[in-house]
Amino acid sequence: MSDLITLPTPAAVPPAGYLIDAKGRFVPEASVRPVELLEDQMVRKVLGYAVELANQIRRFKGHVFADTASYMSLAEEEYGATKRGAKGRGNVTFTSLDGLLRVQIAVADRLTFGPELQIARTLFDECVAEWAEGARDELRALVDQAFQADREGQVSREAIFRLLRMQFEDARWRRAQDAIRDSIRVIGSKSYARFYVRAEQDAAWHAVPIDLASV
Numbered sequence: 272m273s274d275l276i277t278l279p280t281p282a283a284v285p286p287a288g289y290l291i292d293a294k295g296r297f298v299p300e301a302s303v304r305p306v307e308l309l310e311d312q313m314v315r316k317v318l319g320y321a322v323e324l325a326n327q328i329r330r331f332k333g334h335v336f337a338d339t340a341s342y343m344s345l346a347e348e349e350y351g352a353t354k355r356g357a358k359g360r361g362n363v364t365f366t367s368l369d370g371l372l373r374v375q376i377a378v379a380d381r382l383t384f385g386p387e388l389q390i391a392r393t394l395f396d397e398c399v400a401e402w403a404e405g406a407r408d409e410l411r412a413l414v415d416q417a418f419q420a421d422r423e424g425q426v427s428r429e430a431i432f433r434l435l436r437m438q439f440e441d442a443r444w445r446r447a448q449d450a451i452r453d454s455i456r457v458i459g460s461k462s463y464a465r466f467y468v469r470a471e472q473d474a475a476w477h478a479v480p481i482d483l484a485s486v
Contacts, residue, residue, distance in 0.1 A: 275326045278318065328481065335464045339365065339376050373467040373476060380457045382428060387454035392418050394447035395434070402441075413437075 281291050289297040290311075300308075342365070346352075365374045395414045402410070417430035435448050466479035 275329060276322045278322055331481075332464070335374070336376070336462060339363075339374065339464075370472045371469055375465040375467070377463045377465070378460050379463065381459045381461060383456045383458050384426065384431070384451075385454040385456055387450040388418075388426070388431075391447040391450035391454065394443045394450065398439070398441050398444050398447070 282295070285291055285297045288300055290300050290303060292298045343363070362377050363375070365376075366372065392414070399410045399414055413430070413434065416427065417434050418426055419430075420426050431451060435451055437444075439445075464481075466481060467476040468479060469476050
């Protein structure tokens with residue numbers, strides 16, 4: 272796999288008795304404090320394990336989606352169905368014959384919001400400012416939470432969608448909700464795999480914690 276992680280290699284090999292410092296210079300090993308040498312050894316050891324494990328997870332992720340896609344292709348052939356491609360096969364659960372093992376595949380859209388979102392904010396603000404005093408504080412907090420951007424400039428999808436579920440008779444509120452819907456842009460999708468086991472057929476499922484979403 273071309274996207275496997277590799278540890279960096281120095282541009283030049285230092286002469287015997289020298290090491291490379293953070294500025295790329297050759298420095299005598301004797302001038303480096305023993306505690307710094309121990310730190311360097313520890314970091315290299317830990318990162319060696321970390322990179323190896325990350326690459327194993329990447330390869331495992333590839334096998335998971337390849338194997339489940341292969342099964343779905345066989346199932347489609349069995350029933351004479353038109354092949355839908357990887358994205359069309361999302362949100363499916365596979366279970367072992369004894370009912371003790373489960374694999375779930377899900378495909379989630381990645382969303383962003385267009386400029387209509389700011390129009391929605393204006394309309395929501397007008398409603399909150401003019402409505403009864405008793406409801407203003409709670410609604411103001413909800414609207415502020417929905418449109419509060421994080422450090423990456425992203426608003427809370429959950430809070431935005433919470434506003435869509437609230438129903439009021441004011442036409443401006445409904446227009447604001449329409450503006451939110453019009454602002455939604457699908458910019459891609461991401462596939463997830465989740466794994467579960469249980470000891471008996473009537474027992475609760477326990478998740479096998481492997482974070483494939485981040486690799």
